[in-house]
Amino acid sequence: MLTDKNLILTRAEPNGNGGVQFLYKVAGYGVSAINRPQEEISQLNWELEILKYADGESIKFEVCHNTDLADKTLVFYNDKSVNEFLEKAFSYFEELGSLENMLDK
Amino acid sequence: MSLANLTPSPGFHKWLPVEYRDLVEHGPYFRDKKPKVSDMGKFKEIVEEHPMCAGCAMTLFIRLVFIGLPTPEHTVIVGTAGCGRLAISQGSIPFIYGNYGDTNATASGLKRGLEVRFPNQHKDVVVMAGDGGLIDIGFQHLMHGWFRQEKFTTILLDNEVYGNTGGQESGMTRQGQILKMAPRGKKTGKIDALGLAKVSKVDYVARIAPTNPARVARTVRRAVLVAREVGSSYIQAYTSCNIEYAIPTPDVMKDAFDVEKDRYGFEEIISDRAKEFLAEVEKKDKAKK
Amino acid sequence: MSTQTASKVPEGKPADWVPAGDLQEVVDPEWLMHEAPRTTEFITGSEAAREAIRRCNVDVAISYPITPQSETMQQAGYLYDEGHIKEYYRAEEEIGTMSAIAGASRAGVRSLTATSGPGLMRGLEAISSWPGARTPVVLLNMCRVINTPLAIQPDNIEISFLLNTGMLHAHGENQQDFYDYTLAAFMVSEEVDVTLPATVSVDGFFVTHARGHVSMTDPKYKLPPRDGWRSAVPAMDNENPPARISRDAPIQKSNFISYHMHASWQQEVFAAVRRSAKYWRKYLGDLIEVVNPGAKEMIIASGAAVSQARECVRQSEEKGIEVGLIKVKTIRPFPEEEILNAVQGAERIYVPEFNQAGWLHKEVCSTLYGKCKADIIAGPRVYGGMTMPTELLLDWMAEGRKDNPSYTF
Numbered sequence: 001m002l003t004d005k006n007l008i009l010t011r012a013e014p015n016g017n018g019g020v021q022f023l024y025k026v027a028g029y030g031v032s033a034i035n036r037p038q039e040e041i042s043q044l045n046w047e048l049e050i051l052k053y054a055d056g057e058s059i060k061f062e063v064c065h066n067t068d069l070a071d072k073t074l075v076f077y078n079d080k081s082v083n084e085f086l087e088k089a090f091s092y093f094e095e096l097g098s099l100e101n102m103l104d105k
Numbered sequence: 106m107s108l109a110n111l112t113p114s115p116g117f118h119k120w121l122p123v124e125y126r127d128l129v130e131h132g133p134y135f136r137d138k139k140p141k142v143s144d145m146g147k148f149k150e151i152v153e154e155h156p157m158c159a160g161c162a163m164t165l166f167i168r169l170v171f172i173g174l175p176t177p178e179h180t181v182i183v184g185t186a187g188c189g190r191l192a193i194s195q196g197s198i199p200f201i202y203g204n205y206g207d208t209n210a211t212a213s214g215l216k217r218g219l220e221v222r223f224p225n226q227h228k229d230v231v232v233m234a235g236d237g238g239l240i241d242i243g244f245q246h247l248m249h250g251w252f253r254q255e256k257f258t259t260i261l262l263d264n265e266v267y268g269n270t271g272g273q274e275s276g277m278t279r280q281g282q283i284l285k286m287a288p289r290g291k292k293t294g295k296i297d298a299l300g301l302a303k304v305s306k307v308d309y310v311a312r313i314a315p316t317n318p319a320r321v322a323r324t325v326r327r328a329v330l331v332a333r334e335v336g337s338s339y340i341q342a343y344t345s346c347n348i349e350y351a352i353p354t355p356d357v358m359k360d361a362f363d364v365e366k367d368r369y370g371f372e373e374i375i376s377d378r379a380k381e382f383l384a385e386v387e388k389k390d391k392a393k394k
Numbered sequence: 395m396s397t398q399t400a401s402k403v404p405e406g407k408p409a410d411w412v413p414a415g416d417l418q419e420v421v422d423p424e425w426l427m428h429e430a431p432r433t434t435e436f437i438t439g440s441e442a443a444r445e446a447i448r449r450c451n452v453d454v455a456i457s458y459p460i461t462p463q464s465e466t467m468q469q470a471g472y473l474y475d476e477g478h479i480k481e482y483y484r485a486e487e488e489i490g491t492m493s494a495i496a497g498a499s500r501a502g503v504r505s506l507t508a509t510s511g512p513g514l515m516r517g518l519e520a521i522s523s524w525p526g527a528r529t530p531v532v533l534l535n536m537c538r539v540i541n542t543p544l545a546i547q548p549d550n551i552e553i554s555f556l557l558n559t560g561m562l563h564a565h566g567e568n569q570q571d572f573y574d575y576t577l578a579a580f581m582v583s584e585e586v587d588v589t590l591p592a593t594v595s596v597d598g599f600f601v602t603h604a605r606g607h608v609s610m611t612d613p614k615y616k617l618p619p620r621d622g623w624r625s626a627v628p629a630m631d632n633e634n635p636p637a638r639i640s641r642d643a644p645i646q647k648s649n650f651i652s653y654h655m656h657a658s659w660q661q662e663v664f665a666a667v668r669r670s671a672k673y674w675r676k677y678l679g680d681l682i683e684v685v686n687p688g689a690k691e692m693i694i695a696s697g698a699a700v701s702q703a704r705e706c707v708r709q710s711e712e713k714g715i716e717v718g719l720i721k722v723k724t725i726r727p728f729p730e731e732e733i734l735n736a737v738q739g740a741e742r743i744y745v746p747e748f749n750q751a752g753w754l755h756k757e758v759c760s761t762l763y764g765k766c767k768a769d770i771i772a773g774p775r776v777y778g779g780m781t782m783p784t785e786l787l788l789d790w791m792a793e794g795r796k797d798n799p800s801y802t803f
Contacts (some may be wrong), residue, residue: 001434001435010607011704011708012702012704012705012784014705014783014784015781015783016702016781016784016786017781018604019600019604020604035605037600037602037603037604039462039546039603041440041465041603044605059712106632106633106635110634111635181632199630199632201497201500201630203523204493204519204523207520210485210489210490210493210497210520211496211497211500213485213490213494214454214456214493214494214495214498214500214501214505215498215501217454217481217483217501218453218454218481218497218498218499218500219631221453221501222502223631224402228631245487245490246486249486253483
């Protein structure tokens with residue numbers, strides 16, 4: 001099971017491929033974790049994207065491949081490793097958020 | 106079923122049809138000494154009235170099968186479309202009449218279900234169906250039931266034709282025979298179902314014609330007992346169709362004797378484990394007498 | 395009396411082996427469905443089915459492989475090995491499977507099997523005879539394309555073939571439904587005034603081979619066993635007076651009695667389908683779920699299409715548009731009254747489906763004909779394994795809002 005921490009939405013994978021999408025959000029950034037159906041159950045995995053949200057309210061976002069966390073789609077084969085990555089990402093986003101805040105000021 | 110289940114409340118007794126009262130009082134159920142073929146006419150048979158054609162050898166054979174059942178009060182019959190079911194369904198034993206050719210699959214599930222539900226009471230399952238039902242449309246289920254060594258008895262009523270649909274050739278029709286759907290005579294030979302049973306390692310296999318009534322009953326008893334304790338059993342019986350093969354009614358039994366002599370002689374193929382089991386049972390039977 | 399004993403230890407098991415099913419506690423089914431504490435796991439639909447079967451006190455399960463179902467009946471095999479299921483085997487093919495499981499049900503024991511698209515088609519002769527034989531069986535059906543060219547993709551056209559068989563039928567949206575509906579299906583199908591087989595369908599792959607949240611009760615609890623004596627027709631166990639009770643013998647002959655008997659038998663089967671509604675309600679709450687009741691635009695959907703519809707409702711809401719959703723849980727009995735009540739006030743109704751024929755659209759149309767003024771839009775539909783993006787549904791609805799309300803598929 002993935003963590004509920006910073007989870008803002010769980011929904012059917014919107015492209016219609018089946019499976020679910022978990023959306024996390026911290027300080028304007030976030031993570032999308034998608035678990036799609038696989039013909040071979042042993043191949044079930046999580047596809048993670050780092051996101052940058054457009055604003056504070058809606059869930060509009062763009063995929064963000066230029067952070068230190070990841071420059072591509074990440075694939076994980078178990079929940080534990082995703083949760084570990086999420087923890088790392090959350091603190092990174094917080095740090096990034098406060099840096100950006102400082103820059104703005 | 107217990108005798109109490111069968112016996113009507115005293116208040117209802119006189120209102121029940123005489124056939125039912127006869128079954129309770131003079132039927133073959135719950136007897137220490139089961140009625141034999143030689144007692145025919147002296148007890149209430151499981152099937153008496155039926156809509157079969159006059160002189161039908163299959164009907165005689167079915168009556169004898171019912172007499173041979175070791176425990177009719179704990180037997181369920183599974184049949185399918187064909188002449189036989191017209192008589193079998195009139196028998197006072199629960200009869201499952203399903204889709205054409207589903208008998209041996211149905212019996213597999215039924216037998217296993219009954220074993221789960223009644224772990225301390227044998228329930229005998231007997232499939233009785235024709236050559237079309239078992240060797241043509243139901244072939245796959247027949248064979249796979251054998252491969253799985255399902256513990257029920259299959260009785261093939263072999264009239265070598267689709268009698269009930271009006272006389273078409275079947276897999277058990279002999280080569281050259283002219284029938285409907287074989288306007289120039291059947292191109293290929295009769296399927297060797299006995300051989301298939303043998304290679305499938307069926308524990309008890311018998312070929313028989315209804316020429317010796319006591320032998321029919323004994324064969325049925327053996328087959329059912331083997332299925333109860335050892336593995337699959339199979340009886341292939343010649344039960345002529347006097348209509349489609351134009352056998353004059355008075356000559357039906359003569360035909361049975363002729364065919365028996367020519368190609369349907371009594372034969373048993375018994376596995377070692379079934380032989381051992383039957384010897385034990387029959388030794389006990391003798392001791393009882 | 396038999397020489398068998400009730401607790402024969404199977405070959406390969408230690409002498410002190412106890413079937414896992416014997417260690418479970420039988421509990422009240424309503425308590426199990428509504429009150430028993432649950433924990434949530436993130437598992438596949440096949441695993442959800444396994445967990446449901448574990449709690450269903452199944453006597454006989456008969457399996458035959460077909461993608462995407464195989465996974466589930468394999469798991470049932472493991473449950474048999476553990477002793478949660480009493481008897482289990484792999485049959486020769488689907489006519490064999492469907493005939494044999496009906497045989498098991500006629501013995502009066504709880505019976506389970508599962509299949510997918512082409513397997514369902516192969517077994518259909520046997521399946522369509524279950525309701526008339528009044529055999530409670532639960533059939534888990536993982537929907538798959540049935541037509542040529544061959545494919546293994548999700549497409550629920552096969553449900554249309556089951557609509558008029560007299561079978562009960564629930565259509566699950568997700569893994570959670572697969573778990574809940576399976577438990578409910580056994581209980582409903584074995585009610586005396588129902589005594590009918592029940593299918594639980596889910597859309598293959600989307601549910602079976604994908605993970606979702608499933609909240610489940612403790613595996614130490616199980617449903618009460620099937621009572622073979624409690625049934626609308628006697629079991630074929632020879633425990634009833636053998637007074638030529640063969641239930642179908644008089645119907646075989648072509649005479650005026652046979653027509654009347656067959657007609658009344660069919661009437662009774664379909665009446666029993668209707669009677670089952672009260673039991674489905676008991677276990678599933680209601681036969682439908684309504685989101686945003688009273689909305690002018692409604693979506694009516696079943697199965698995986700519901701999940702896409704939910705996202706469509708959410709995204710519309712973000713744009714300030716209220717869209718309603720009716721999730722149909724049971725296809726048979728079809729919740730006519732409930733749908734009729736839920737669409738009062740609707741002006742346009744969309745019926746998104748994962749099949750070409752649009753069987754749900756036809757059901758909705760015949761239910762609402764003459765009783766509702768809304769336009770009932772035939773779609774959007776995807777099939778053959780196509781995906782249904784939320785965008786497709788949003789586009790159709792945007793199109794519908796233009797001047798031409800008669801826009802159809």
